Amino acid sequence: MDAQLQTLIDLQALDTKIAALEAEQARLPGQIEAIQAAVAQARAGVQTLKAKLDTAKKDTRSKEKDLEDAQVKRQKSEGRLYEVKTNKEYSAVLVEIEEIKQEKAKIEEEILSLMETQELLAVEIRDAEAALKTREAEGQQEEAQIRRRLAAVEVELTGLRGERESVAREVPRDLLADYTKLLRGRGGLAVAQVLAVGADMVCAGCRMTVTPQRLQEVKHQSMLHNCESCGRFLYWLP
Numbered sequence: 001m002d003a004q005l006q007t008l009i010d011l012q013a014l015d016t017k018i019a020a021l022e023a024e025q026a027r028l029p030g031q032i033e034a035i036q037a038a039v040a041q042a043r044a045g046v047q048t049l050k051a052k053l054d055t056a057k058k059d060t061r062s063k064e065k066d067l068e069d070a071q072v073k074r075q076k077s078e079g080r081l082y083e084v085k086t087n088k089e090y091s092a093v094l095v096e097i098e099e100i101k102q103e104k105a106k107i108e109e110e111i112l113s114l115m116e117t118q119e120l121l122a123v124e125i126r127d128a129e130a131a132l133k134t135r136e137a138e139g140q141q142e143e144a145q146i147r148r149r150l151a152a153v154e155v156e157l158t159g160l161r162g163e164r165e166s167v168a169r170e171v172p173r174d175l176l177a178d179y180t181k182l183l184r185g186r187g188g189l190a191v192a193q194v195l196a197v198g199a200d201m202v203c204a205g206c207r208m209t210v211t212p213q214r215l216q217e218v219k220h221q222s223m224l225h226n227c228e229s230c231g232r233f234l235y236w237l238p
């Protein structure tokens with residue numbers, strides 16, 4: 001095979017690896033962010049439940065105060081039963097006392113319901129905190145794994161870039177310029193294999209048929225040939 005063509009094939013292999021690693025390197029920080037966001041969301045969920053519990057406790061205290069007030073009101077009314085002069089007034093105070101009793105019963109029911117809410121919230125908080133703890137531990141492990149992968153990718157990239165540099169030095173300046181232009185303009189693929197697809201011979205880059213004439217030239221591999229459709233350098237592996 002033509003030495004220049006082989007060098008271009010090697011260069012393309014390195015550039016393909018480098019591009020894949022660079023894409024991974026760009027993608028990994030997003031995964032870390034997603035993990036951190038999930039943990040933050042779980043933490044916020046616990047906070048929301050705790051705030052709800054605080055509100056329920058506050059409401060309970062306020063209802064207990066209402067209950068005390070009603071109790072005082074009732075005692076006052078009961079005291080008045082001995083002060084009233086007429087039957088009519090007496091009946092009115094009895095009605096008042098009955099109303100206060102009903103009010104107290106209502107407040108007691110509300111307090112009971114608030115207590116139940118508190119109990120339920122306490123259970124929910126316990127579960128949410130346990131889930132948060134698990135999420136945090138998993139998140140830390142996952143994040144550490146991603147960071148290790150990121151470091152490995154960096155090391156691998158440094159090695160490949162060094163290797164690429166020395167391979168690129170073997171390519172004449174003009175040819176390297178053509179190669180680079182193709183690489184940028186053709187989605188990271190400047191050198192394409194000729195593939196047999198059914199009875200057709202196609203360029204692996206653009207999937208267009210390679211003419212028999214061009215195929216013969218490429219097979220001969222005494223010099224560089226480009227795809228007539230996309231311009232990529234073509235090579236043939238027997």
Ligand SMILES: [Zn+2]
Nearest residue numbers: 203206227230
């Ligand atoms: Zn092509």
